[in-house]
Amino acid sequence: MTGSLRHGPSPDIARWVSSGVESFGDGHPWVLWSSGLFASGIVEYVLVTVVVLAVAVPVEHRIGTGRFVVAAVVTQGVGAALALLIALIASTVPNTWGIELHGHVVEDPLxxxxxxxxxxxxxxxxLWRRRIRTLVLVFLVTAALFAGHLQDVTRLCAAVAGVILGPWLCGRSARGPALGGSVREQRTLIALVVAASVLGPIVAAFSPHAIGPLSALRMLFDQVPYSARELVDVCADPALHDECRKGQQALRLSGLGPLMMNLMPSIVLLVSADGLRRGxxxxxxxxxxxxxxxxxxAAASLVAEATEQDETRSLLYGQHRHSSVYMELTPLLALVAILMVLLASRRLFEVRAPRGTYPPVWLGTLGALAVATLVYVGAGSLLSGGFDRDPGTWTLLRDMPRRLIPPVYLQLFEPPVLPLTSAATLLFEWAGVLVxxxxxxxxxxxxxxxALGHDVDAQRRVRRLLHSPGGSSLSWMTTWDGNHYWFSSDDRHAVAYRVHAGVALTTCDPIGDRGTLLAAIDEFAAFCAENGWTPCLYSVGEPTAVIAREHGWTCLQVAEETVIQLDGLAFTGKKFQDVRTALNRARKDGVTAEWTSLxxxxLAVVEQIVAISEEWVADKGLPEMGFTLGGLEELRDPEVRLLLAxxxxxxxHAVTSWMPVYRDGALVALTLDFMRRRSDGFRPSMEFLIASAASAAQEQGLEYLSLSGAPLAAAARSDAMDRTTLDALLELLGRTLEPVYGFRSLLAFKSKFQPEYRPxxxxxxxxxxxxxxxVAVGHAYLPDVSLGQGRRLLARLLRR
Incomplete structure (x- = not known):
């Protein structure tokens, strides 16, 4: 009806429907909303239609039509108003971006x-709340800072309004606000922020019309006023020195080679983002x-821009027409902000490579540099006629370090030589890129x-011992990352340990022949003494504890393991009422137990498992514990079974993982490790999965099912050994941490299956x-705890 389909609203229509400082100032406040009903052309209409179908329709289905309408009207109005306010404020300061924003009009349903x-x-x-917010906001901030058009600012403001006003417009999640997240998720989000800050300049480099505060690289597409040979003639005239300098800068910033070299810092940061993602x-x-x-x-460029009147003195922007101090200051502040995020999150990135990993990196880079230097000097000498002057070997050798620096940072320096022919240009521009x-x-x-501690050969030897002669019900935890391995002199025993605060803290009992366990413990203790460590055998069973007490060692109970004996197991009688109820409800609701591995x-199932785990960790708002408590990474073991509801x-609806227990090469039992359920899923899912696992294991002829240990929890027993002050202290610690981590509640839950208790x-x-x-045990369980998380943990304990 308005003729706005092919090319967007005409100027006469735009002043009535498009959002802009002038149209709003003309007394048309409705443009804040009417601009969301138009697009700038047929292609945009098609793309927006796809987005509406893919995003808006599912959102309406989730929150309801009434809330959807209110949220759309409010976020559109608030976002457009904030964007116009930013444009108005930006235009009051002398800068090109603000002036252009002030004159823009926008039609955009996004x-x-x-x-x-x-x-x-x-x-x-x-999990999805954090992921969607981070992905969308990082993308929109990047677009606003680099592309910088009024529609980019409007989208960002509308999204921010949605985040802030969402709880009032749509309600709150039943799980409450996110207070924390797993280390894996935090690493991913920080890597995403770094990658987005890198991709922004790359996008700007290929967007000649970008006007944002960080759109420096669009100058790469400026028209070069002279060819290389024409520039020789210009530079030959002393009166044209300034013109010569401008021409040299433009020539060095044009073409594919300089573009690639200018993008190399961004590519290096993208590589670092992959390392951040991996911790x-x-x-x-x-x-x-x-x-x-x-x-x-950037700081040097800012100083040069502030102290020099000549606009060609900018390191980042050269002679670009939009050069100004604010354009130098904004990238500097953005870089400082990201650096502060990296410094504040250092504790998340402690995964180290084994010794000998990085010398080949440096030697390979130096080798590439040596080859590039030989080729540049040798071929450059042969192609001496391809440069604007006879370079000579020394001149080329002196110029080689400059080939490693992006041309955009070389604008304050006179080039010793400039290429004239295609062969010389190829050599001049690409030598540094290849390095x-x-x-x-x-x-x-x-x-x-x-990573360091992941010794493939040692793990292979440990797995052989775990299969034959075998280990205890908890011994499979020794295969987890973070452990070092000690092997006895006869290679019949292995101990998994980690060193913290001068303490060699073991994971479970020594693996191997139980008949010679005493000799293995003595030999491991001697090994620790030679290295100046205090041995501490952690999470061990009664046989090891008996040997330790006989040798005068201190023995403290730190957990309670629950074991279901499968011989004759039947979920009958009043004591199994909760278990039978879970099984019956699962049949009624169509929920089944399915065995698989990660x-x-x-892929769809794996994504759901990840989502359930991350939601469980994030909503606790507290550090995720490790050491003897497995997480997502431990599910990747092909011998670990998953049982899904x-x-x-x-x-x-829920997921559990089961570690194998072998004896003389035969599978004799399964041990529960990972158990997490969806907050809005089948409620008795854990009872259902454990009962289903017990029934399946019984059919396979296994001996028992271990439900693993509950740290700092113990079942009351009349035959318990004499309690000491340290036992009382651990009991107090267990009661203190119970409201936060719920270990005693976990033990009470496991009692539904009438297990046998093993200290x-x-x-x-x-x-x-x-x-x-x-200190060593605390560091083992909470290796990545931050000061803020520790403060929240203490506050929650005091509150409870």
Whole structure:
């Protein structure tokens, strides 16, 4: 009806329906909302229609039509109003971006679509709430800072309005606000922020019309005023020195080679983001040092811009027509903000590569540099006629370090030579690029090297011992990452341990022949003494505790293991009433128990498992515990079985993992480790899964099912050994942590299956080392706890 389909609203229509400072100032406040009903052309209409169908329709289905309408109207109005306010404020300061924003008009339905999407995250599960908010906001912030058009600012403002107003517009999630997250998820989000800050300049480099505060790289597409040979003639005239300089800068910034070299810092940061995602300390160092170098360059450029009147003095922007101090200051502040995030999150990136991983990286890079230098000097000497002057070997050798620096940072320096022919240009522009590419490839490979403590050969030997002669019900935990391995002199025993605060803290009993357990413990204690460590055998069973007490070691019960004997098991009688109720409800609701592994499970099922786990961790708002408590990473073991509670729609309600227990090469039992359920799923899912696992194990002829240990919890027994002051202290600690981690409630839950109780001990030779052992155990269980998380933990304990 308005003729706005093919090319958007005409100027006469736009002043009545498009959002802009002038149209709003003309007394048309409705443009805040009418601009969300138009697009700028047929292609945009088609794309927006796809987004509406893919995003807006599912959001309306989730939150209801009434809330959807209110959220769309509010976020569109608030977002457009805030964007116009920003444009008005930005135009009061002398800068090109503000002036252009002031003159822009916008028609864009994506603002209310994104605003409503972000508002609806208030009622989503924690994992998806965090993921959607982070992904969308990082993308929109990047677009606003680099592309910088009024529609980009409007979308960002509408999305922010959705996040802030979402709880009032759409309600709140039943799980409450997110207070924390797993280390894995935090690493991913920080890597995402770094990657987005990198992709922004790359997008701007390929967007000549970008006007945002960080759109510096669009100058790469400025028209070059002279060819290389024409520039020789210009520079030959002393009166044209300034014109010569401008021409040299433009020529050095044009073409594919300079573009690639200018993008190399961004590519290096993308490589570091992959390391951050994997938790690698080397990736963190690479990102920190790269941001530090970029901050130094930006600061130098800011000083040059502020002290020099000649606009060509800017390191980042050269002679670009939009150069100004504010454009230098904004990238500097953005880089500083990201660096602060990296420094504050250092504790998340402590995964280190084994010794010997990085010398090949440096040697390979130096080798590439040596080859590039020889080729540049040798071929450059042969192609001396291809440069604007006879370079000579020394001149080329002196110029080689400059080939490693992006041309955008060389604008304050006169080039010793300039290429004239295609062959010389190829040599001049690509020698440094190849060195950087070799470095990036080698760094990427280093991030894929198994982490320190992941000794493939040692793990293979440990697994052989776990199969035959076998270990205890908890021994499979020794295969988890983070453990080092000691092997006895006869290779018949192995001990998994980790060293903290001078304490060699073991994971479970020594693995191997039970008949010679005493000799293995003595030999391991001697090994610790040679290294100046205090041995502490943690999470061990009664046989090891008996040997330790006989040798005068201190013995403390730190957990209670529950074991279901499968011989003659039948869920009958009043004591199994809860278990039978769970099984009956599962049949009625169409929920079945399905065995699989993380490797064999379909991608859709794996995604649901990850979502359930991350939601469980995030909503606790407290650090995720490790050491003897497994997480997602431990599910990747192909010998670990998963048992899922899954309905007819392939909707996963809960997941449990079961570690194998072998004796003389035969599977004799399964041990429960990972158990997490969906907050809004089948409620008695854990009772159902454990009962189903017991029935399946019974059919396979297994001996028992271990429900693993509950730390700092113990069942009351009349035959308990004499209690000491340390036992009383651990009991007090268990009661204190119960409201937060619920270990005693976990033990009470397991009692539904009428298990056999087996105490789990910590034994050590020197009581004076108990403070150091306490630090070691705390660090083992909470290796990544931050100051803020510790403060929240203490506050919650005091509150309870």
């Amino acid at each position: 603002a209310w679509v994104l605003g409503t999407l972000l508002a609806s995250t208030a009622v989503m599960d924690t 690698r300390h080397a990736g963190w160092l690479l990102s920190v040092w790269a941001h530090t170098a970029l901050i130094g360059t 950087w590419l070799v470095f990036c490839v080698l760094m990427l490979r280093s991030f894929r090297v198994p 490797h064999d499970a379909p 899954i309905d007819e729609d392939r909707h996963v 789990v001990y910590m034994v050590f030779p020197d009581p004076a080392a108990l403070p150091a052992i306490g």
